[in-house]
Amino acid sequence: EWYDKLNSTNTCMRERFYSESKFSNGLIIAASEQTAGRGRQDRNWISRPDTNLCFSLFIETDAPLIEVPSLTMAVALGVVEMLVPKGIRAVPKWPNDVLVGNKKICGILSERVNHPDSQRSGIITGIGLNVNMTTEEAEAIDRPATSMLIEQGTASDLNETLAAIFEPLQYWIEQWEKGGFPAIRKTWTEKAGPIGKRLKVRDGEIIKSGLLAGFGDHGELLLETENGIETIWSGDVSQ
Ligand code: BTN
Secondary structure, three states: OOEEEEEHHHHHHHHHHHHHHOOOOHHHEEEEEEEEOOOOOOOOOEOOOOOOEOOOOOOOEOHHHHHHHHHHHHHHHHHHHHHHOOOOEEEEOOEEEEOOOOOEEEEEEEEEEEOOOOOOOOOOOOEOOOOOOOHHHHHHOOEEEEEEEHHOOOOOHHHHHHHHHHHHHHHHHHHHHHHHHHHHHHHHHHHHHHOEEEEEEOOOOOEEEEEEEEEEOOOEHHHHOOOOOEEEOOEEOOO
């Protein structure tokens, strides 16, 4: 479902999930413009109207909260794969970004929903993919950002770009549905690795540094520090 203007596709989907009795698994809500786009850690997600892809996907699942981050990781693999035929070499960045040469091209925000009456539950995954963002717009963002336009040199049609994501997204989500993070771990680790690379992870005021030791069964990051292997469930990673 395409809308010209919404506050946030995630918020709209969440409200509809709780208010509508019929709510389809696989529903996608996309908006040409979001007036209150949301990012991780209560950040805003700002995107010029008709420029980038802002959409949310509903996945009906009773997977517990601990599995939500790894669904986000599966979605990131889908986005990475969709960019390959466009000549864009992207990599997933733990826990929820897709980067091209250390610049962010896509952010993902997943939220679990649980209907108290119908017992239906699922995950709303919101995807913001920079499609036609210009260099000037990217430079105005406080973190390194890029877009398909910047990487390819040509503008892309938003409908076609959205359609191109469906198949890889469906493939990686199916892998996750069948086997959780272990089913996507090999590809994720190959693309987000290599194992042994030096990382810094900031979670609020706490910064930990060490070597990437791998990813646990729920997608948690394993960091080899001087205190041994530490399990990291959230944070911002830099090299
Ligand atoms: C992040 O990198 O912090 C996550 C950004 C997620 C942005 C998308 S745009 C579509 C969907 N609707 C929202 O309000 N947010 C997500």
